Amino acid sequence: MVKNIKKEQQHIALQVTNLSVGYSSKKQQNVISKDINFALQKGELTAIVGVNGIGKSTLLRTLGNVQPKLSGTISIDAIEINDYKPGQLAAKISVVLTEKIASKNLTVLEVIALGRQPYTNWIGTLTTTDKDKITEAISLVQIEELQHKKCYELSDGQLQKVMIARALAQDTSIILLDEPTSHLDLYHKATILKLLKNIAHKTQKTILFTTHEIEVALQLCDKILILDKNESHFGTPQNLIATNKFDALFPKDTIIFDAKSASFKVV
Numbered sequence: 001m002v003k004n005i006k007k008e009q010q011h012i013a014l015q016v017t018n019l020s021v022g023y024s025s026k027k028q029q030n031v032i033s034k035d036i037n038f039a040l041q042k043g044e045l046t047a048i049v050g051v052n053g054i055g056k057s058t059l060l061r062t063l064g065n066v067q068p069k070l071s072g073t074i075s076i077d078a079i080e081i082n083d084y085k086p087g088q089l090a091a092k093i094s095v096v097l098t099e100k101i102a103s104k105n106l107t108v109l110e111v112i113a114l115g116r117q118p119y120t121n122w123i124g125t126l127t128t129t130d131k132d133k134i135t136e137a138i139s140l141v142q143i144e145e146l147q148h149k150k151c152y153e154l155s156d157g158q159l160q161k162v163m164i165a166r167a168l169a170q171d172t173s174i175i176l177l178d179e180p181t182s183h184l185d186l187y188h189k190a191t192i193l194k195l196l197k198n199i200a201h202k203t204q205k206t207i208l209f210t211t212h213e214i215e216v217a218l219q220l221c222d223k224i225l226i227l228d229k230n231e232s233h234f235g236t237p238q239n240l241i242a243t244n245k246f247d248a249l250f251p252k253d254t255i256i257f258d259a260k261s262a263s264f265k266v267v
């Protein structure tokens with residue numbers, strides 16, 4: 001038993017303990033979600049789910065060090081994120097946020113090459129290793145035929161893939177994505193999530209993303225974090241279903257969770 005626990009700890013990529021996230025001004029602190037605890041293993045795909053405005057994006061941005069935490073600890077490979085230098089952190093964790101690409105005038109290849117910025121010199125010269133990582137990322141996401149197109153020529157789904165490829169080119173052990181499947185139809189949602197799962201399992205990267213697609217996440221993710229204001233729940237889909245953790249997600253007079261089919265029904 002002790003041996004197993006030690007083995008699990010060795011494989012922890014990201015650990016979150018008693019974390020509170022939110023916004024603070026000089027006058028007051030606005031806690032959005034507190035007492036968040038979970039540990040992500042290497043090679044796992046995890047979804048953060050929860051109702052609108054509960055703090056999924058706030059949590060993701062906090063984990064990616066885009067905004068400060070209010071309290072608690074976030075550790076990557078057993079080291080507190082505040083103890084990393086910015087360059088070191090960029091080589092450990094990549095963040096794909098919902099904002100659209102700043103310049104759609106760039107080609108797909110140029111956008112993906114930006115993922116190599118933490119490693120290149122100040123004029124951004126790409127080494128053979130950089131070029132290999134870019135080619136590998138393009139091949140993993142299977143967008144070879146898009147690489148010379150301008151980003152404004154792409155559909156939303158194709159753009160989502162490009163952003164995933166950019167994070168892969170950054171070659172970090174942890175990838176955080178904010179709603180990578182928003183605006184996509186069910187087929188493309190499932191395709192992107194299957195792709196993320198394959199990448200996590202094949203490359204041993206730890207991938208964490210926010211989503212409203214709970215039913216798809218239940219089918220494809222290794223773990224799920226159900227975010228709530230005061231008490232969040234983390235575990236395998238099977239465990240969370242068996243312990244009725246989805247029952248209280250939405251008001252029962254409108255939506256109930258059917259454990260048998262692992263799906264939500266409108267009352």
Ligand SMILES: Nc1ncnc2c1ncn2[C@@H]1O[C@H](COP(=O)(O)OP(=O)(O)OP(=O)(O)O)[C@@H](O)[C@H]1O
Nearest residue numbers: 023030032050051052053054055056057058059210
């Ligand atoms: N920059 C900000 N300053 C202050 N409050 C903010 C800021 N950004 C978001 N919030 C607030 O934080 C809360 C959580 O927002 P967040 O976007 O993290 O939720 P979410 O779960 O991702 O929502 P959704 O599912 O609708 O995308 C909301 O009440 C929102 O108004």
